[in-house]
Amino acid sequence: xNIIIDAMGGDxxxxxxxxxxxxxxxxxxxxxxxxxxxxxxxxxxxxxGIDLSGFTIVNAQETIEMxxxxxxxxxxxxxxxxxxxxxxxxxxxxxxFVSAGSTGALLAGATLIVKRMKGVKxxxxxxxxxxxxQPYLLMDAGANVExxxxxxxxxxxxxxxxxxxxxxxxxxxxxLVNNGAxxxxxxxxxxxxxxxMKKNDAINFVGNVEPKDIPKGDIDVVxxxxxxxxxxxxxxxxxxxxxxxxxxxxxLANLKTKLAFLMVKPGMRAFKKKMDADEHxxxxxxxxxxxxxxxxxxxxxxxxxxxxxxxxLCVESGTVESMREKLAxxxxxxxxxx
Amino acid sequence: xNIIIDAMGGDxxxxxxxxxxxxxxxxxxxxxxxxxxxxxxxxxxxxxGIDLSGFTIVNAQETIEMxxxxxxxxxxxxxxxxxxxxxxxxxxxxxxFVSAGSTGALLAGATLIVKRMKGVKxxxxxxxxxxxxQPYLLMDAGANVExxxxxxxxxxxxxxxxxxxxxxxxxxxxxLVNNGAxxxxxxxxxxxxxxxMKKNDAINFVGNVEPKDIPKGDIDVVxxxxxxxxxxxxxxxxxxxxxxxxxxxxxLANLKTKLAFLMVKPGMRAFKKKMDADEHxxxxxxxxxxxxxxxxxxxxxxxxxxxxxxxxLCVESGTVESMREKLAxxxxxxxxxx
Numbered sequence: 001x002n003i004i005i006d007a008m009g010g011d012x013x014x015x016x017x018x019x020x021x022x023x024x025x026x027x028x029x030x031x032x033x034x035x036x037x038x039x040x041x042x043x044x045x046x047x048x049g050i051d052l053s054g055f056t057i058v059n060a061q062e063t064i065e066m067x068x069x070x071x072x073x074x075x076x077x078x079x080x081x082x083x084x085x086x087x088x089x090x091x092x093x094x095x096x097f098v099s100a101g102s103t104g105a106l107l108a109g110a111t112l113i114v115k116r117m118k119g120v121k122x123x124x125x126x127x128x129x130x131x132x133x134q135p136y137l138l139m140d141a142g143a144n145v146e147x148x149x150x151x152x153x154x155x156x157x158x159x160x161x162x163x164x165x166x167x168x169x170x171x172x173x174x175x176l177v178n179n180g181a182x183x184x185x186x187x188x189x190x191x192x193x194x195x196x197m198k199k200n201d202a203i204n205f206v207g208n209v210e211p212k213d214i215p216k217g218d219i220d221v222v223x224x225x226x227x228x229x230x231x232x233x234x235x236x237x238x239x240x241x242x243x244x245x246x247x248x249x250x251x252l253a254n255l256k257t258k259l260a261f262l263m264v265k266p267g268m269r270a271f272k273k274k275m276d277a278d279e280h281x282x283x284x285x286x287x288x289x290x291x292x293x294x295x296x297x298x299x300x301x302x303x304x305x306x307x308x309x310x311x312x313l314c315v316e317s318g319t320v321e322s323m324r325e326k327l328a329x330x331x332x333x334x335x336x337x338x
Numbered sequence: 339x340n341i342i343i344d345a346m347g348g349d350x351x352x353x354x355x356x357x358x359x360x361x362x363x364x365x366x367x368x369x370x371x372x373x374x375x376x377x378x379x380x381x382x383x384x385x386x387g388i389d390l391s392g393f394t395i396v397n398a399q400e401t402i403e404m405x406x407x408x409x410x411x412x413x414x415x416x417x418x419x420x421x422x423x424x425x426x427x428x429x430x431x432x433x434x435f436v437s438a439g440s441t442g443a444l445l446a447g448a449t450l451i452v453k454r455m456k457g458v459k460x461x462x463x464x465x466x467x468x469x470x471x472q473p474y475l476l477m478d479a480g481a482n483v484e485x486x487x488x489x490x491x492x493x494x495x496x497x498x499x500x501x502x503x504x505x506x507x508x509x510x511x512x513x514l515v516n517n518g519a520x521x522x523x524x525x526x527x528x529x530x531x532x533x534x535m536k537k538n539d540a541i542n543f544v545g546n547v548e549p550k551d552i553p554k555g556d557i558d559v560v561x562x563x564x565x566x567x568x569x570x571x572x573x574x575x576x577x578x579x580x581x582x583x584x585x586x587x588x589x590l591a592n593l594k595t596k597l598a599f600l601m602v603k604p605g606m607r608a609f610k611k612k613m614d615a616d617e618h619x620x621x622x623x624x625x626x627x628x629x630x631x632x633x634x635x636x637x638x639x640x641x642x643x644x645x646x647x648x649x650x651l652c653v654e655s656g657t658v659e660s661m662r663e664k665l666a667x668x669x670x671x672x673x674x675x676x
Contacts, residue, residue: 212576
């Protein structure tokens with residue numbers, strides 16, 4: 001299996017990206033096609049003692065920056081690591097593409113170069129978020145600030161396939177984020193989406209999920225528009241940081257509390273690992289015809305390695321093909337019912 | 339000062355409601371007009387040794403239930419504790435009204451009986467939420483699932499008055515919840531609201547606030563639509579519970595960790611108190627002509643007492659009158675500018 005990576009994308013590129021990919025070669029036995037400035041990649045690997053065996057390096061001179069306007073960057077920077085990598089994926093010269101670069105540009109690039117599945121207007125971002133009992137899939141986590149009901153319904157279908165194929169959940173539970181359990185809650189789009197999802201036999205819809213219940217992780221696929229999804233994802237991150245910071249302060253208070261910390265250190269470490277989003281890899285661009293994965297912009301080697309693992313799982317399990325088939329089947333059922 | 343309370347509203351009525359109000363009489367020197375089934379109130383006070391000095395009891399035979407359709411309940415249950423209490427407030431037979439009953443019914447009742455301020459289409463819910471550095475005001479916390487830009491702008495004005503008058507913040511910072519710092523982020527309504535707030539001299543607008551930064555509490559007034567506000571409020575609650583539960587498990591692991599807990603107990607208690615929403619009282623129905631406060635449905639005595647304290651602060655500081663004046667001044671400036 002050949003995973004194409006954007007060696008120049010992200011806050012810690014190329015060093016942490018290359019290190020993560022090198023670790024992935026060893027742990028998962030994948031081959032890596034690293035796209036970026038060849039000289040810089042080789043110099044960085046040499047300087048940091050990163051072993052590039054299993055790597056093919058493809059030169060691309062440009063880099064898409066976080067501040068670039070997404071569509072203009074994809075159209076204008078033809079020789080950027082992201083555009084070159086996505087084109088290789090589209091041409092079948094690799095099985096998946098992983099980047100820690102600009103989310104907007106990756107979305108635009110996946111749409112323009114790799115293309116969308118039939119019936120998908122714009123790809124959505126599916127992100128695995130740590131939860132109390134187990135991690136859950138949040139989608140859309142930020143791609144589409146406004147969503148029509150049929151988009152939310154399609155998210156449910158794609159998200160269910162992902163949780164089944166990649167995360168091994170059987171008949172994953174789907175919930176629609178809403179400000180109450182009743183069917184009539186929410187904006188008109190949410191009320192309509194609820195009715196569509198209720199009638200959709202391709203998913204295991206359990207109804208609305210109230211925000212207070214989301215962090216438990218009992219709902220496998222948490223469906224919402226991208227504005228709300230961004231709030232859920234980023235508020236979870238921010239609040240976890242705030243609370244962990246507060247608890248740290250409790251332990252730093254005096255000698256006695258510092259001693260107490262030593263006694264709970266293993267447990268706290270396990271807890272932090274459980275709540276660490278980096279453990280779950282990146283976000284899949286859902287609705288694109290091939291696996292395109294966005295690693296967190298601040299990814300270090302571990303997070304990037306896990307994003308590659310996720311790409312491998314997607315490829316092995318035929319996740320993207322299954323999504324395409326399921327969406328087509330749902331569209332057919334709807335047409336037949338009309 | 340006379341605070342009218344709904345003695346029958348909430349999960350723990352009337353006992354905890356009466357206890358909280360009795361504590362408020364002692365601590366804050368307010369008078370209480372308790373509305374509800376007179377016999378039941380007196381029997382409950384007697385049974386639980388609650389001292390009703392400072393109380394006037396006004397009989398109302400009906401109770402609005404959580405499952406009642408809000409507007410129908412307000413129109414139909416004329417002799418309910420909520421309707422009778424709101425009517426007394428409208429007629430000037432009390433300075434503020436506090437209820438732990440149905441939010442929807444209280445919103446409908448405040449609108450129909452106490453009436454809205456000029457220029458306010460529907461009241462919004464302003465809730466003080468615990469934050470890392472300091473608590474912040476979230477509004478709309480759930481009343482209006484869809485909001486036009488001018489509504490968001492009005493929330494900012496009313497929220498600023500509240501934070502200044504009741505919480506003593508000088509030139510409170512106002513942020514618009516959004517999925518990015520740039521002015522162009524969000525739905526069309528948010529893009530427009532950003533421009534309106536930027537031009538609004540009555541507020542100290544600091545731009546968009548990203549969800550990850552909300553829990554720090556550095557932004558005094560966090561403005562959003564009610565759907566998003568409900569997500570922020572309830573996710574914060576749910577996530578705090580999940581994380582605190584996880585940390586509890588760390589401490590319960592074995593004898594050593596249990597001992598460690600004893601060593602950090604005072605600090606953990608202070609932390610829990612800081613993160614406890616009950617400390618901050620209830621939610622003000624913003625845009626209503628007199629102070630109407632919603633205490634949490636699950637309020638126990640402490641939370642209800644704090645909601646009464648909040649009502650007292652609103653009355654003393656002339657918060658509602660200031661909101662009315664500020665909104666009128668903003669409307670005038672807008673008209674002059676057109």
